Amino acid sequence: MRQAASLVFRTLCLSLVVLVVPSLHAQITVAIHADIHHRFTVGQATLPPGQYVFRMMQHTDLSVMTVTSGDGNLSDEFLVRQSVDSHVPQHIELLFNRYGNNEFLTHVYQQGEKIGISVVEPSREESRLQRQGQTPVEHTEEQEQ
Numbered sequence: 001m002r003q004a005a006s007l008v009f010r011t012l013c014l015s016l017v018v019l020v021v022p023s024l025h026a027q028i029t030v031a032i033h034a035d036i037h038h039r040f041t042v043g044q045a046t047l048p049p050g051q052y053v054f055r056m057m058q059h060t061d062l063s064v065m066t067v068t069s070g071d072g073n074l075s076d077e078f079l080v081r082q083s084v085d086s087h088v089p090q091h092i093e094l095l096f097n098r099y100g101n102n103e104f105l106t107h108v109y110q111q112g113e114k115i116g117i118s119v120v121e122p123s124r125e126e127s128r129l130q131r132q133g134q135t136p137v138e139h140t141e142e143q144e145q
Helices: 002-025 124-131
Strands: 032-036 040-042 045-047 050-056 064-069 075-084 092-099 102-109 115-119 137-143
Touching: 032 092, 032 137, 045 064, 045 075, 092 124, 102 124
Parallel strands: 040 102
Antiparallel strands: 032 050, 040 045, 050 064, 064 075, 075 115, 092 102, 092 137, 102 115
């Protein structure tokens, strides 16, 4: 009886691993192209309005993302972690925290994927605004693919 219960328990655990593990590693796997119409900060870089490409940096265990301007003149990298959206987006979604005229990128989701990325650390400027007691307004920008 004890062996049967042990076998059932191991089978159940293995089934959970098979079901859960693939979804935990799914993240942004393609370049995300975005046309951003306002100045924004990501990591420690503040970037002007324009076209940008976001990519996961290879050989970083999906923990670093790069942002490059459409003309290739501006580039930066920032730390990210996996994030789960509350819904499956129909378009590319970029989420920002807005404090007055300052915009800070917080999340990126690819079209049709509930798993995306979250920026790991707020910038020094965003941290300063939070310490001053300012509360951000979160807003989402949808991008056509």
